[in-house]
Amino acid sequence: MAYPGGAHLAGPRRTRDHARMGDYREWAAGATPGVTVWSRPGGTGRYRVLPDGCMDIVWHDGTLLVAGPDTVAHVAHDPEDSHYAGLRFAPGVGPAVLGAPARELRDLRVPLDALWPGARVRELAGRAADEGPAAALEAWAAARFRAMAPADPVPGAVAAALAAGGTVSAVAAGTGLGERQLRRRCEAAFGYGPKTLARVLRLQRALALARAGTPFAEVAAEAGFADQPHLAREVRALAGVPLGELLRPPAAGDAPSQDAANRSTALPSGSRTTA
Template sequence: MYEEAAPPRRLAGVARCVWRSASAGPKRIVPDGCLDLVVGDGGVFVAGPDTASWSSVTRPGAVLRGVRFKPGHAPAVLGVAADELRDRRVSLGELWGRSGEELAERLLAGEVSPAGAVESRLAAVEVESEDWAVAELIEKLDAGAARVADAAACLARGDAGPAQTGAQSRAATRLEEPSAVSERRLRRRFVQAVGYGPATYLRVARFQRAVALAPRLSGLAALAAAAGYSDQAHLSRDCRALTGLTPRHYFRPSSTVDPTRRDRLRSA
């Protein structure tokens, strides 16, 4: 069982969703470019951005609840760079010391919800304004930019290309200012905000597009083309790297992955 809902209004700027999950057996978690605050089964931890799949194993009857941050937004709330959490599960106590341990106790006791904990954190810390250059690069990669180098270079030049969105146009205007970010600096800030470089994020975002499209398409060749892969072999390589399974095993309903799109997302 997996349930997902929109975050409370106060968290809409930093969170993608809130979720609840109960699994009768091991659950394959695949990369999605996000960090999660996870509560349940006797623990409270932050799941960092993944570069490969991992297996979530809980006790029978255990229910996990969590908040999934939007890519690039968790560090400002958590107070730690995302790349320091890459492929890690870090307890709240390790992250915030005694205050984290006390909050974890309250979360496990049900005195506060995961969303409430994030809301309290937002009220207690000074969250920096959104890094617009990183946000625009994430937007371009989510939209299916073919090459990371081209996307980053366009932003560094202030050129979002012929199909500019409103946000990309604003970015282009800002990049004409004297404080415009260099391509090298943008990549460094991207790693700190997201947890890994633009090339890895593009790989993850493209695979998540395939996950979203899979229920509506028949055949791996069609899926690869629709998701933006160069060919079916390209999809196969990324699927093996990110899930540990071939596409035929990963996308079939009888696999260890739940058949719905939301259950394939990293819900822990």
């Protein structure tokens, strides 16, 4: 993607209520489980957004967009004097909130009015102008969750099991679904099947371990790769660069290393780092 923002900073997405690094801020949306609010100015330069299974609504200088789930990394450029805010939805949460299957948004960044009636988008944009974009989006999310039917428990259970390293066959058995049924449910909830989601979440586990200083051979074993060469192949396939390059400190003038929220038109959901 290409919109900076909703990034989990220097590692996988934060689980604590509030994280801050530089001018980027993120915090858990009150009363809306699985939703993170983020805001940041632009001007951080070129960066790489890594897949993480998340989706975002992004406000960018008055325009509202949706960033779908990514299958591979996107390299983008953050223009100066731009400002961003957004809602990042944990894997499986976004489709019910947005009213669109994730598979229709896979690897896409689209204007919000492509999904919603224009009047509804203009109302939210007006609230963002009056209240501030992050505050308006957080309030909208709280109201939306109050009005929604109870969440389908299957996507959350699938994402949690795969994030913990469970196999697709074990996850299918645990949900009581056949593998074909599980794939259809996953494509609607996450944008792709359980095998792709498992690869994306395994990449995030590996990044968390590597950023904590774990040797790469141990990262491979602990994150669930067959061996270190398998880890190297998967990082290149999903991130487009070697693991060492993802972890290197930024050079002078580079954007600071951070994970972004998604996007590639200039928006986020995915792990972000200096390209």
